[in-house]
Amino acid sequence: MRQNERLAALTFDQQRQVAAVALWPWRAPVFAFGLDEAWGIDPPMLESLFRLAAEAPSPESDQAYRQAVAELRTAQLFASEVEPDTIELVQLEILDSLLTFGALLDSPRAVEAERVVDTASGLANYLDGLVEGSFRSHPWEQSHRQYLADLADQVSGQGYLAARSSVIESACHDVLRSLPDGGLLDSATRRELRVLCEDLGEEVVTMLRWLRTTGY
Template sequence: MDWNDDDSLTSRIDGIDRWQRFAVAFLAIRRLHAPLLEFDFPEDWGFDRSWFEALVRPPRDFGSAEWADEFNGLVEEESAAPLWEDEIEPTVVEEIQLDAVMAIDLLHEAWEGLEAEQIRAIVEIPRKVGNYMDEIIELSAEADPAEGDRQSYLGMAGEDLVGYGLGYFGRRNLEIEYRCHDAVGMTSARELFAAPEGQELLALCDDFSREVVAALRLHASS
């Protein structure tokens, strides 16, 4: 089974409403956000870190006009940054930062319709990053103190994850993705992040994002 050719993802997104789709996409972005906040941007990109601090802050009601105006206004500022005027050759860290920015931009573009294929494109980005992280670690010469725990996790991974043939980050992202989707599908999603269930999902996504940062600090320059 190929994580990038997964018809079940579209089917799951087809089965939920507009605000549930938004929640699924926002949680995908939260799994990517830490590299935007923990690593510096090149000066010539023209990025302001405060944009991303605001863009990944969970709203109490993401259906409100005030929140939508703030979110979309910040993305429009980011989209006008000098970075987008030139071709660049990003480092490993910068590539993952740009993947996170792409997910945010795609959510902005999807805002009016939140169609299933638009949300799928966002959810696939942390899948791509997870797979990329596993490739980085495999090629790295650095000893990693977390590797034993990762191998233990892989040994206990559920059968629904094994078929993808992924490493730790790829499988862990999928596990969290499934948990987010299942939880979102059983809630009134507009105020999800004000509820304990939403806070738990955010914590799961944040833990994954911080793991990405820790691995990048060790392996990205080796």
């Protein structure tokens, strides 16, 4: 079953959980490199958006998320023109996904969850393409090839980060079948899923640091 078909088959709360899982790995590059101060974004407020998205759905957390989104929209970033480098491009895409997640709260349609998931997978593919297109070999090339070889029947044709992202998405759907309700912090099984997300986030940060040394 294709990704969007799997999403459409889920309940609204489950779609939210899939979107939250897709977002969580990308929290790492947002905070590891810091945001441009000229953007005028408060880091604690941004952290609250990620954490509220990861919580089990409730009227209280939804309202807190809406309030944080309203604050985010007042940032100077949204009144400025930005010419981002690769790291900033990733950060901007994730900021947009956080806003999309807010729209999801008020528009219970699969299309909003799809946008969040598609952005996350698109970023993974984008970074894989930069790495594969580089004339320089990276230090983890052999281990990445081995990872892809070990999962060849599951992630054929994908790059390393995209494959890691696909594994997390599959794990998320497995969790939803056994534990349909809750947030990323609500059980040992869900916390294991969160660890997978954070491991991918560390991989993204490592790859972005390497890409920066190559001139991206």
